[in-house]
Each structure stands twice: as C-alpha cells, then as structure tokens.
Amino acid sequence: MMHAFDQITAESLRAGGWKKWLEFGSATGAWVAEMDFGTAPAVREAVRRAAEDGTGLGYLPKRSLLALQEAFAGFVDARYGWRVEAPDVRPVVDVLTAMQAVVRLTSRPGSPIILPTPAYMPFLTLPGALDREVIQVPLTRVDGRYAYDLEALDAAFAAGGHMLVLCNPHNPVGRVLERTELEAISEVVERHGGRVFADEIHAPLTYPGHRHVPYASISPAAAAHTVTAMSASKAFNIPGLKSAQLVLSSDGDRSVWERDGHIYEDQASTLGALASTAAYAEGGEWLGDVIEYLDGNRQALGTLVAEHLPGVGCREPEGTYLAWLDLTDLGIEDPARFFRENADVAATSGALCGDAGRGCLRFNIALARPLLTEAITRMGAALR
Ligand SMILES: Cc1ncc(COP(=O)(O)O)c(C=O)c1O
Structure with missing residues (x-):
C-alpha cells in the first residue's frame, strides 16, 4: 500500500531547503541526521x-x-x-x-x-x-x-x-x-x-x-x-x-x-x-507512523543490500534511522567518497566515526522508500 511519504521527491526536498539534499549537488541525501518526512502537525x-x-x-x-x-x-x-x-x-x-x-x-x-x-x-x-x-x-x-x-x-x-x-x-x-x-x-x-x-x-x-x-x-x-x-x-x-x-x-x-x-x-x-x-x-500519533514507515525501510534495506551489494555487511538497526554498512571485505579506501563519485549518493564515511569505522559507511534510511531503493540500486551498479 502506498504511503504519503512514498511521494516525497528530491526536488521538493531541495525546494524545501533541507541541508541533507543541498550540500552535495544532485546526490541522494543519506548523510546528516535529518528525516525527509517534515514534522508532526502539532509541532x-x-x-x-x-x-x-x-x-x-x-x-x-x-x-x-x-x-x-x-x-x-x-x-x-x-x-x-x-x-x-x-x-x-x-x-x-x-x-x-x-x-x-x-x-x-x-x-x-x-x-x-x-x-x-x-x-x-x-x-x-x-x-x-x-x-x-x-x-x-x-x-x-x-x-x-x-x-x-x-x-x-x-x-x-x-x-x-x-x-x-x-x-x-x-x-x-x-x-x-x-x-x-x-x-x-x-x-x-x-x-x-x-x-x-x-x-x-x-x-x-x-x-x-x-x-x-x-x-x-x-x-x-x-x-x-x-x-x-x-x-x-x-x-x-x-x-x-x-x-x-x-x-x-x-x-x-x-x-x-x-x-x-x-x-x-x-x-x-x-x-x-x-x-x-x-x-x-x-506528537505520538505522527511518531508512531514515522516509526512504522522507517521499520519498513530498514526491512527493505536488508533485502536491497542482499540483492545489490553482495559482500557488504548490514544488520538492520534496532533503533535510529542510521544504518551501518560494513564494506571492509571490498577493500574500498573511502566508501563515502566512492559512492558520492560513482553513484551520486551522499552518505557518511565510517572513518569519521573513529578508527573502528574505517571501511564502513553510515547510511541514513529516513528517505522515501522509492528514493531508498533507487540509491541502493545505483550503489550496486557502481560496485559492479
Ligand atoms: C547521537 C547524537 N548525539 C547528538 C547529536 C547532535 O544533536 P544536537 O543537534 O542536539 O547537538 C546527534 C545528531 O545527529 C546525534 O545523532
């Protein structure tokens, strides 16, 4: 079933002035911890x-x-x-x-x-x-x-x-x-x-x-x-x-x-x-809806990673909308840079999270699901 969040587009987010979508040109915004879903009506x-x-x-x-x-x-x-x-x-x-x-x-x-x-x-x-x-x-x-x-x-x-x-x-x-x-x-x-x-x-x-x-x-x-x-x-x-x-x-x-x-x-x-x-x-009702949608996204992420990013470690987050992808087996020096340059996806370099994060990528899943799907698909094509 379609959710209203599925309709959110990159253009509307840029027009709305969201930092996540403005700092890296045309790249999908999967880095800074903002969500693409606006806020609760009460707020x-x-x-x-x-x-x-x-x-x-x-x-x-x-x-x-x-x-x-x-x-x-x-x-x-x-x-x-x-x-x-x-x-x-x-x-x-x-x-x-x-x-x-x-x-x-x-x-x-x-x-x-x-x-x-x-x-x-x-x-x-x-x-x-x-x-x-x-x-x-x-x-x-x-x-x-x-x-x-x-x-x-x-x-x-x-x-x-x-x-x-x-x-x-x-x-x-x-x-x-x-x-x-x-x-x-x-x-x-x-x-x-x-x-x-x-x-x-x-x-x-x-x-x-x-x-x-x-x-x-x-x-x-x-x-x-x-x-x-x-x-x-x-x-x-x-x-x-x-x-x-x-x-x-x-x-x-x-x-x-x-x-x-x-x-x-x-x-x-x-x-x-x-x-x-x-x-x-x-804000409880809005929050409940957001968590349900994000839960769908984290499950979709598991499926998408298995299909498009073989060899990449991914455990669905238990909380937060930040996923942690482990690419250490692929030997890519800086995965964030690689995907920015080759897949037009902006995520966060694991190396910025400390020595233990090298070779990993922090990926923000608070995206409309079609945009999430597109991003991971492009990342898969880049890896191939
Ligand atoms: C774990 C954690 N702590 C702190 C912050 C920053 O919060 P604030 O903007 O309230 O300083 C963030 C922002 O993403 C965060 O994820």
Whole structure:
C-alpha cells in the first residue's frame, strides 16, 4: 500500500531547503541526521502560533519552561517508564552543548573522555576543543551484533579516563542496549568511580522487539553517576529549532547545575521549547507512523543490500534511522567518497566515526522508500 511519504521527491526536498539534499549537488541525501518526512502537525501548529502571536519570540518564560518540563516528564514516563521530577529537566540549546556542559562541570578536570567507537563524529573532535583527550574503545561484535567490550572499557578507566560517553540508541551502529548490558557497563563505571554522559537523543526511535531503557533509570548507582541528554530533535525532525533537555539525577549534579547551569540554560531557544513541548505532548500519533514507515525501510534495506551489494555487511538497526554498512571485505579506501563519485549518493564515511569505522559507511534510511531503493540500486551498479 502506498504511503504519503512514498511521494516525497528530491526536488521538493531541495525546494524545501533541507541541508541533507543541498550540500552535495544532485546526490541522494543519506548523510546528516535529518528525516525527509517534515514534522508532526502539532509541532507545525506550535511554531505557526508562536510566530503569529509573538509568544515564541522572547526569552523563555517560566510557564513555558514548566510546560516543557511536564511534557517531557510525561513522555519519558509513558514510553520508558522513567519517572523524572519536572525540575530535574533542564532546557539547553542542543545535545552537543549539553555534552560540553556536562564534561566541563561534572568530570574530573583534564581527564580523558572515554568513547566507544564507532561513534557519532563530533564526539571525537569536541573533547579536543575542551582540552580533553579521547580514549577510543572499539565496540566488539558478538554474532555480528555490536556490543560493549567491558574489559577494554575497564582498561580505559584504569588508564585515567573519567567520563564515558554512552550513546544509546547508538549512532552509528543502531544498537539499542538491553538492560543487562547497561547493568554490566554500570558495574565497570562504579568500580572506577567514573561518570557517564548518557546521550539518548534517538531514544524515541526504536523498532518492534527493542525497547529503550534510560541508563540513569537502571539503578540508584547509575542515576548518581550520570547526566542524561535527550531531545525531540531527531524523532520529531526539528534539529534546526535548537532545543534539548538535560536530566539531572543526583544531588551533586543538581547543586553544580544550580550554580553554573544558567550559562547554558540562557542559550535555550523559546521556539524550540514550545515545539518540543508540542512534540512530547501531542506528537505520538505522527511518531508512531514515522516509526512504522522507517521499520519498513530498514526491512527493505536488508533485502536491497542482499540483492545489490553482495559482500557488504548490514544488520538492520534496532533503533535510529542510521544504518551501518560494513564494506571492509571490498577493500574500498573511502566508501563515502566512492559512492558520492560513482553513484551520486551522499552518505557518511565510517572513518569519521573513529578508527573502528574505517571501511564502513553510515547510511541514513529516513528517505522515501522509492528514493531508498533507487540509491541502493545505483550503489550496486557502481560496485559492479
Ligand atoms: C547521537 C547524537 N548525539 C547528538 C547529536 C547532535 O544533536 P544536537 O543537534 O542536539 O547537538 C546527534 C545528531 O545527529 C546525534 O545523532
């Protein structure tokens, strides 16, 4: 059966000004983490109303903050069974700024950042800007499925690392970690008195059979050593509205934030907060439809890769709309460049995700299915 998203065309996306479709000429946009499906009607309405009556154009008033905190708390309770107190939900401009704040304010000064790789690209470069080293800890593979290497994680803490960046659901490999895996990670962190920055920006985007478990929700110990960042920006496709939420879950971090958090909170966008509130409170139906469509895409991807890209490793993502294609057996130096030049498809080079990503490709499946099919077919022709 046709879905309205099937009708979306490259021309309409370019005319709409989407970065994913504008930066690489005529190439299919399968790189930056935007979706081609617009956003939820409730979000559109919130933005329209804000512009029309001017309520979204000033600094963030207390009542809008309260509405955001309550909508967020309701959303995470309903979806993940995570009970957070509204005042623990803090507005920030985006998740990368949240990470800077959390590293600066809550990790041992000067300590290296522990980063499981492959990783979201800016995680590799942002610590350097804060004068921090990165200790890359390659994920391991168990039956082809990525998993944390607990011994290597232990060694990274032993080598002086203090803060672990725990990205779940995982960009780029698409894993949704299970509770037992989170518990095992937490044991290692606790053993070393470590800290966790939990980036759960993709949390709403999990597929049937997988359920997001907020890391800070697994135990009092995990809550005490963690600061969490979430946002409506990926699931509701509003990264340009610049709004994320940081969740405090320990008294120590609450007092640090009370003292210094205003520097970051002052950057938060009012329009973004209004849109996020609408997304969390009223966007559920649209989100359900998007997840169903993406689920169809990830299944189609499996079939398409098997047919057109023999020798390419591909596990369907458990969460996120980012697929991870392993081309290491084909010996292509830079797969992203190869497909840009030979298939007119723009995806992300795995090498940008750390040493463990070399020879791989991050491919964004949040495309109209006909465009997804066309792109993979062209990639197959290029390989042949
Ligand atoms: C895992 C992850 N973290 C953070 C970000 C960036 O989020 P923000 O735009 O809120 O800084 C992204 C964007 O794709 C992401 O995938």
